[in-house]
Amino acid sequence: MTLPDRQHTRRRGxxxxxxxxxxxxxxxxxxGSTGRPWERAWREHDLAPSYDVVIIGGGVHGLATAYExxxxxxxxxxxxxxxxxxxxxxxxxxxxIVRANYLTPEGVRFYDRSLALYRQLxxxxxxxxxxxxxxxxxxAHSDSALRTMRWRAEVNKLEGVDSxxxxxxxxxxxxxxxxVSERPRFPVLGALYHPPGGVVRHDAxxxxxxxxxxxxxxxxxxxxxxxxxxxRDGRVRGVETTRGRIATERVVNCxxxxxxxxxxxxxxxxxxxxxPLQAAVTEPLRPFLxxxxxxxxxxxxxxxxxxxxxxxxxxxxxxxxxSMRGSLGFAEGLASHVLELLPAxxxxxxxxxxxxxxxxxxxxxxxxGTSPVEGFFCNVGWGxxxxxxxxxxxxxxxxxxxxxxxPPLIASFGLDRxxxxxxxxxxxxxxxxx
Amino acid sequence: xxxxxxxxxxxxxxxxxxxxxxxxxxxxxASATRERWRAYLYLRDNPFGWVRETWYHRMGCExxxxxxxxxxxxxVRTCVDGGERARPRRTDRADDGPATPAGPRExxx
Numbered sequence: 001m002t003l004p005d006r007q008h009t010r011r012r013g014x015x016x017x018x019x020x021x022x023x024x025x026x027x028x029x030x031x032g033s034t035g036r037p038w039e040r041a042w043r044e045h046d047l048a049p050s051y052d053v054v055i056i057g058g059g060v061h062g063l064a065t066a067y068e069x070x071x072x073x074x075x076x077x078x079x080x081x082x083x084x085x086x087x088x089x090x091x092x093x094x095x096x097i098v099r100a101n102y103l104t105p106e107g108v109r110f111y112d113r114s115l116a117l118y119r120q121l122x123x124x125x126x127x128x129x130x131x132x133x134x135x136x137x138x139x140a141h142s143d144s145a146l147r148t149m150r151w152r153a154e155v156n157k158l159e160g161v162d163s164x165x166x167x168x169x170x171x172x173x174x175x176x177x178x179x180v181s182e183r184p185r186f187p188v189l190g191a192l193y194h195p196p197g198g199v200v201r202h203d204a205x206x207x208x209x210x211x212x213x214x215x216x217x218x219x220x221x222x223x224x225x226x227x228x229x230x231x232r233d234g235r236v237r238g239v240e241t242t243r244g245r246i247a248t249e250r251v252v253n254c255x256x257x258x259x260x261x262x263x264x265x266x267x268x269x270x271x272x273x274x275x276p277l278q279a280a281v282t283e284p285l286r287p288f289l290x291x292x293x294x295x296x297x298x299x300x301x302x303x304x305x306x307x308x309x310x311x312x313x314x315x316x317x318x319x320x321x322x323s324m325r326g327s328l329g330f331a332e333g334l335a336s337h338v339l340e341l342l343p344a345x346x347x348x349x350x351x352x353x354x355x356x357x358x359x360x361x362x363x364x365x366x367x368x369g370t371s372p373v374e375g376f377f378c379n380v381g382w383g384x385x386x387x388x389x390x391x392x393x394x395x396x397x398x399x400x401x402x403x404x405x406x407p408p409l410i411a412s413f414g415l416d417r418x419x420x421x422x423x424x425x426x427x428x429x430x431x432x433x434x
Numbered sequence: 435x436x437x438x439x440x441x442x443x444x445x446x447x448x449x450x451x452x453x454x455x456x457x458x459x460x461x462x463x464a465s466a467t468r469e470r471w472r473a474y475l476y477l478r479d480n481p482f483g484w485v486r487e488t489w490y491h492r493m494g495c496e497x498x499x500x501x502x503x504x505x506x507x508x509x510v511r512t513c514v515d516g517g518e519r520a521r522p523r524r525t526d527r528a529d530d531g532p533a534t535p536a537g538p539r540e541x542x543x
Contacts, residue, residue: 260480261480261482271477272478273455273480319448320485320487321508322482322505323506323507323508327435329447329448362475362476418472419472
């Protein structure tokens with residue numbers, strides 16, 4: 001994969017400045033043989049009285065934006081504040097799937113860029129993020145679903161993204177154990193196959209970005225809750241936190257779940273409703289499932305991790321909530337849906353389940369760019385598709401913050417699209433079960 | 435598990451109900467400004483805390499209900515029949531008028 005526009009800036013200065021030095025085989029040998037403890041991957045700092053940019057939310061989006069600002073735009077007086085810990089929100093609760101087979105040309109271009117950045121992220125950040133190209137199958141259980149798959153495949157191909165519609169027999173060859181008979185209530189008629197899709201270890205992405213951002217001088221403040229945003233004369237002046245006030249003229253809202261509440265502090269209204277999304281993981285099994293399998297009709301998607309566990313995700317809960325508690329009804333429904341697809345899993349046990357918060361927008365596309373308040377930037381509304389977008393969103397948002405103008409890649413995703421009626425409808429490709 | 439105390443059917447599993455979101459009254463299309471219409475279409479309070487919502491008891495009495503629910507804890511404070519006015523998509527000239535409960539008494543949680 002060639003990315004000509006980044007090659008000349010690649011690894012500028014990251015080699016020596018990473019905390020604890022570069023991770024390498026020699027380092028591993030040295031630490032392994034001497035028992036010498038590893039240095040912490042990022043440092044703690046006192047809150048400075050002012051920063052050039054304050055990023056709210058220490059997940060993949062906030063950290064990627066901070067890293068890109070420092071590494072590519074030379075803006076290093078940056079603070080990332082999070083009221084919990086880094087990667088404790090959606091970044092650690094998603095099902096780690098990456099793909100680019102969206103429905104709109106704008107969406108396909110954007111997520112394709114993100115996938116390209118993910119492919120080389122381990123080298124970029126000097127941390128193994130365990131990118132695993134698996135192939136991504138979206139099953140069709142009805143004629144209308146098959147038509148949507150064909151539509152997506154053609155849009156994808158026009159944008160140079162590898163996608164194709166497969167029939168049921170071809171799907172069965174890719175997914176051993178998949179019931180493609182006429183028996184299920186919703187038989188498998190075919191699937192959209194997207195070979196470049198896969199999974200990435202989400203915690204490693206958080207840690208990699210955090211360590212690399214720290215290496216460039218970004219301050220990472222965990223346990224620091226934003227309690228207010230100071231806006232005067234339509235401009236951002238500062239941020240109030242539980243650890244004190246920060247003077248700044250630029251704030252980036254990179255929160256998930258809390259985006260509309262944080263934006264409300266600056267007086268910006270967002271068209272967002274927060275829903276939980278539940279997921280679960282099973283005990284480890286021998287490797288049998290290579291691709292990621294999604295069924296919109298059955299509200300489920302699954303993949304097998306490198307450790308052998310099956311990770312299941314679902315549709316968002318059908319009502320708004322900020323609760324991150326799993327429910328029994330979910331586990332029951334999930335199990336029955338999985339068994340419709342893979343009856344052989346009947347005796348596999350669930351290890352645990354959890355929920356994350358999804359900020360759902362009316363058109364199932366994110367909100368990136370400027371806002372009516374000068375200096376208040378949005379990187380929000382990531383619904384169920386935030387993790388797969390983080391590298392491209394960080395790259396584009398950093399450019400937006402540094403120059404004041406959203407780059408072409410995200411120009412269609414501005415907050416003003418709702419006023420102008422230019423929605424980017426991704427409902428048919430962004431989520432399951434809608 | 436959240437249970438909604440339906441005034442007609444008693445406390446039932448939330449899976450029996452369909453959620454229609456925060457109570458939002460449709461402005462008059464003939465006189466509403468563009469901004470007002472956009473707010474009706476897209477903007478919701480989305481609070482962390484108590485919220486008044488419209489629900490539909492699809493697997494029960496098939497009535498529209500107005501529910502006060504806490505979005506953090508799932509606790510339900512009141513659940514009353516919303517009558518005709520709770521039904522979404524109904525044109526209403528009174529912009530801010532909350533749906534008047536036309537059903538029976540409020541049922542405590």
